[in-house]
Amino acid sequence: MSVFIDQSTRVVVQGITGRDGSFHTHQMVAYGTQVVAGVTPGKGGQTFEAGNGARIPVFNTVEAAVRETGANASAIYVPPPFAASAIMEAADAGVALIVGITEGVPVQDMMTASALVQDKGVRLLGPNCPGLISPGKSKVGIIPGEITIPGPVGVVSRSGTLTYEAVNQLTQAGIGQTTCVGIGGDPIIGTDFIDCLEAFAADGETEAVVIIGEIGGTDEQDAARWVKDNLNVPVVGFIAGQTAPPGRTMGHAGAIISGSEGTADEKIRTFKESGIAVAERPVDIRDLVKEGLGL
Amino acid sequence: MDIHEYQAKELFTEAGIPVPxxxxxxxxxxxxxxxxxxxxxxxxxxxxxxxxxxxxxxxxxxxxxxxxxxxxxxxxxxxxxxxxxxxxxxxxVEDIVSEAYVGVLIDRANQAPLFMVSPEGGVDIEQVAETNPDAIRKQSVDPRYGLLPHQAYALADFLYDDPKLVRQATKIVGQLYDAFTKNSCSLAEINPLIVTPQGEVKAIDAKVSIDENAFYRLPRVEAYRDLDAEPESESRAREAELSYVKLDGNVGCCVNGAGLAMATMDLVKYYGGEPANFLDIGGSSNPDKVVAALQIITADPSVKAILFNIFGGITRCDDVANGIVEATRRIDIKTPIVIRLTGTNEAEALEILGEAGFSAHTSMDEVVQKAVQIAAQA
Missing domain, CATH: 3.30.1490.20 (ATP-grasp fold, A domain)
Known part of the structure; x- marks a missing residue:
């Protein structure tokens, strides 16, 4: 099994004719994702060639794309000034899953978008996230397909390349994944750690979970408490940013220690108190997962 | 981005808040x-x-x-x-009868603005929250409706007994919210908000932080940036569109991705070294960015070893390798460079680097240990 996406996921790419949208549409199609539509205002009626003979119709609006193609998930690659609006358009059009890849969306724009998304009962992933992949089935976003293989581990992370690092090590050790989810590095995001953990808990095939967090906010602490009370599979955790100075944004807009809140130490302590096996180095993630699975 | 008090007061004055x-x-x-x-x-x-x-x-x-x-x-x-x-x-100089605190910030957990007010102003609000939490009133704001009149009134009413002061403070709280949203702030604080012997309520200190992602629509606020308030290396990094934070150690780090960059710094520390910086070159493999990154890292005299940690996914390892070779051609780098590249086009990258006389590793742990060792011996 997998969570959030599988072979039946039908993707509309918002910003399909842009540089990033175009590149990653090719990648998604090559991986086997069903990309059924693209949206670029003003380019409706065109066809996007996505390699391997794939011809994807482009629409002016998400509403038209959904109506004509039955798309049920959206991947957003539009520039930051328009990203929150693109998220709200997708939510209004009734897709079930919105994956916001765009980095640099103003936080106050996201407050409004997130409120609308919640009203509509839609799942939003991101923004500023790498998306998600259910190995062998589908990927929506930018996670490189070749570093994943199908298997029993659910991975959820706030980061991109750090996740690739951890997943790659699992894969090289022959340990596959049900789904890898990047929830994004912004202060305001849609799907959080707990949402993913709930989905993994309900997924019969996820036998272990990896949580990769970083400094800033309290999502990891909340997730740890949820794990303690609700999750019966082994959980391995890693927190990046132990050497980060307070008050400075470390690349991700959300990776900032504000006052005394959101330090790596605090998160690691909560992980340990909740029975999560804490990896000191990225390479330890693999070994702790092996241990957890009894391999 | 934090702005200066006088700049914050300009924004407050525009919003109508009484500022001396x-x-x-x-x-x-x-x-x-x-x-x-x-x-x-x-x-x-x-x-x-x-x-x-x-x-x-x-x-x-x-x-x-x-x-x-x-x-x-x-x-x-x-x-x-x-x-x-x-x-x-x-x-x-203002004569002061009382000092209060009024602030609004982005509450990440609730994904909404959060007001905090306290009649105990003039001191650090985190301290008040610790020692006397009952002296703080909070109000979460639904971003779609904004701060409602009765919410503003209740906040002001918590600060003062005199209806005349409450009336003035209600207005100021509303104006602060306007300034907060209009300027895409992540924090806007009046501390203290004073009452004068004449019964006037005024903001005599101001602290504002702005969301840099909104600068594209706030050119005037972006111009508030004070280049003297940051190390020159950070200004240069921003111009080159690199995410960089200067630190105190001697291992210069150049990584793709913020999470991996932090994990790399942590690993430097784990092996007994100290990172000299956080640097994320982003997803782009543009050689110019690699050159800029190397220029910034080598300009820091405390850097004794330069560590590249690249996980090729979307970033192609061979592009980064070309950038490193190009950079060493353009600038004279005396500091030893150790490189770890893995993922997309790893083999090509190793060949490019090998021809240029560099050796590269594929294990993150190995390369970090090596960098720490070189820096320690320098």
Whole structure:
């Protein structure tokens, strides 16, 4: 099994004719994702060639794309000034899953978008996230397909390349994944750690979970408490940013220690108190997962 | 981005919040002139992005224009928390009956603005929250409706008993919310909000932080950026569109991705070293970015080893390898470079680097240990 996406996921790419949208549409199609539509205002009626003979119709609006193609998930690659609006358009059009890849969306724009998304009962992933992949089935976003293989581990992370690092090590050790989810590095995001953990808990095939967090906010602490009370599979955790100075944004807009809140130490302590096996180095993630699975 | 007090007061004044007049001086002469214009008795306040200015001697009360001149001369050039004071704000002395705190920030957990007010102003609000949490009233704001009139009233009512003061404060709370949303702030604070003997409510200190992602629509606020308030390396990094934070160690780090960059710094520390910086070159493999990154890292004299940690996914390892080779052609780098590349086009990258005389690793742990060792022996 997998969570959030599988072979039946039908993707509309918002910003399909842009540089990033175009590149990653090719990648998604090559991986086997069903990309059924693209949206670029003003380019409706065109066809996007996505390699391997794939011809994807482009629409002016998400509403038209959904109506004509039955798309049920959206991947957003539009520039930051328009990203929150693109998220709200997708939510209004009734897709079930919105994956916001765009980095640099103003936080106050996201407050409004997130409120609308919640009203509509839609799942939003991101923004500023790498998306998600259910190995062998589908990927929506930018996670490189070749570093994943199908298997029993659910991975959820706030980061991109750090996740690739951890997943790659699992894969090289022959340990596959049900789904890898990047929830994004912004202060305001849609799907959080707990949402993913709930989905993994309900997924019969996820036998272990990896949580990769970083400094800033309290999502990891909340997730740890949820794990303690609700999750019966082994959980391995890693927190990046132990050497980060307070008050400075470390690349991700959300990776900032504000006052005394959101330090790596605090998160690691909560992980340990909740029975999560804490990896000191990225390479330890693999070994702790092996241990957890009894391999 | 944090802005200076005088800049924050400009934004507040535009929103209608009563702020005493004041002007900025960069020389003692200017400070004296301003003090004379303002009637003689003034406060001279250092404009630096640091808390505890008063304790550091950066805020002085002057009884005359001559005294203002003397204080300005002492404060200008003073170092507060490693920042040199280049500007002072000269503002009239206000007689104070009471001091309150009013602030609004982005509450990540609730994904909404959160107001906090306290009649115990003039001190650090985190301290009040610890020692006397009952002295703080909070109000979450639904971003779609904004701060509702009754919410603003209840916040003001928590601060004052006198209806005349409550009326003024209600208005100020609403104006603060307007300034907060109009300028895409992540924090807007009045501390203290004072009451004068004449019964006027005024903001006499201001702290504002702006979401840099909104700069594309706030050109004037972006121009508030004070290049003196950050190390030159950070200004250069921003121009090159690199995410960089200077630290105190001697292992220069160049990584793709923020999470991996932090994990790399942590691993440097794990193996007994100290990172010299956080640097994320982003997803782009543009050789110019790699060159800029190397220029910034090598300009830091404390860097004794340079560590590349690249996980090729979307970033192609061969592109980064070309960037490194190109950079060493363009600039003379004496500091040893150790490189870890893995993922997309790893084999090609290793070949490119090998031809140029570099050896590259594929294990993150190996390369970090090596960098730490080189830095320790230098």
């Amino acid at each position: 007049p004041g002007e900025v001086a960069t020389t003692a002469d200017e400070a004296e002139d301003i003090a004379r214009r303002l009637g003689g008795r003034v406060v001279v306040k250092a404009q630096v992005h640091a808390g505890g200015r008063g304790k550091a001697g950066g805020v002085k009360l002057a009884d005359s224009p001559e005294a203002a001149r003397e204080y300005a001369s002492a404060i200008l050039g003073m170092e507060i928390k490693e920042l040199i004071v280049k500007k002072v704000l000269v503002t009239p």
